[in-house]
Amino acid sequence: MPRTAVTLRRVTCEDAVRLYQWRTDAETVAMSDQAPPHSYADHLAWLTRRLTTSRPNLFIGMDDQDAVGTIRVDREYPAVGVLSVTVAPAVRRRGYATGLIRALCEHPCVADVVLLRATIKREIVASERAFARAGFIRTGGTATHRIYEWPVHHATQR
Numbered sequence: 001m002p003r004t005a006v007t008l009r010r011v012t013c014e015d016a017v018r019l020y021q022w023r024t025d026a027e028t029v030a031m032s033d034q035a036p037p038h039s040y041a042d043h044l045a046w047l048t049r050r051l052t053t054s055r056p057n058l059f060i061g062m063d064d065q066d067a068v069g070t071i072r073v074d075r076e077y078p079a080v081g082v083l084s085v086t087v088a089p090a091v092r093r094r095g096y097a098t099g100l101i102r103a104l105c106e107h108p109c110v111a112d113v114v115l116l117r118a119t120i121k122r123e124i125v126a127s128e129r130a131f132a133r134a135g136f137i138r139t140g141g142t143a144t145h146r147i148y149e150w151p152v153h154h155a156t157q158r
Contacts, residue, residue, distance in 0.1 A: 005063065005099060006061040006062065006063055006068060006069075006096060006099035006100050006102070006103045007061070007062050007103060008059040008060070008061055008062070008071070008100075008103045008104065008107055009059060009060050009062060010056050010058070010059060010060075011047070011050070011051065011058040011059060011060055011070065012051070013047070013051065015047075015060055015067075016043065016044055016047055018060075018067060019043070019047065019070060020037070020040055020043045022069075022070065022086050022088055022089065023036055023037065023043065023086065024036045024037070025089045027089065027092070028086055028089070031121065031124055031127070033119075033121070050072075055075075055109060056109050057072055057073050057074060057075075057109060058070065058071075058072045059071050059072070059103075059104065059107070061096065061099065061100040061103060063091075063096070063099070066091075067088060068087065068088050068091050068096040068099075068100070069085065069086055069087040069088050069091070069096050069097070069100050070085070070086050070100075071083065071084070071085050071086075071100045071101065071103070071104045072084045072085075073104060073109060073110060073113075073116070075113075076117065078112075079112065079113055079114040079115065080113065080114070080115045080116075080117060081110055081113040081115070081116045081117070082116075082117050082118070082119070083101065083104065083116055083117070083118045085097055085100050085101060085118075085127070085130070087100070093126070095130075097126070097127065097130035098130045098133040098134050101130060101131060101134035101136070102134045102135075104116075105134065105135070105150060114151065115149055115150070115151055116136070116149065116150045117147060117148070117149050117150075118131050118136065118147070118148045118149075119145050119146075119147055120145060120146050120147075120148065121144065121145055122141070122144060122145060122146055128146060128148070131148040131150075132148070134150070135150055136148035136149060136150040137149060137150070
């Protein structure tokens with residue numbers, strides 16, 4: 001059985017190289033709807049903007065002392081958070097995506113959020129499974145994507 005217990009810590013400047021390597025990994029690029037940064041300098045500019053926000057929204061998932069991935073929550077509306085997950089290439093397919101999602105759902109940074117949402121490419125079945133295992137419900141989609149949502153009040157019902 002895969003280990004999925006993950007704790008979160010805020011991303012720091014010291015994580016820049018690791019995040020860049022994960023983000024520019026070929027499989028990560030293929031799964032993402034966003035183009036990878038054009039350069040490391042572009043990545044650093046993006047990370048600096050993320051780290052100066054008043055709300056922490058970018059986290060590294062840890063399994064003991066090992067970094068296993070990153071998860072981000074962006075505000076779409078004041079009370080809706082949109083999730084983005086990347087599992088470290090070296091530990092993919094071990095259940096860490098579910099652990100990252102669960103840890104974020106219980107994190108204080110979403111205390112004022114009423115709904116968490118993920119938009120997943122239809123062909124990425126593993127991501128759909130990870131969100132479903134974390135308690136998200138498929139609520140819709142398009143020809144190319146599926147939408148999974150999780151009302152935050154579920155955290156108190158676990």
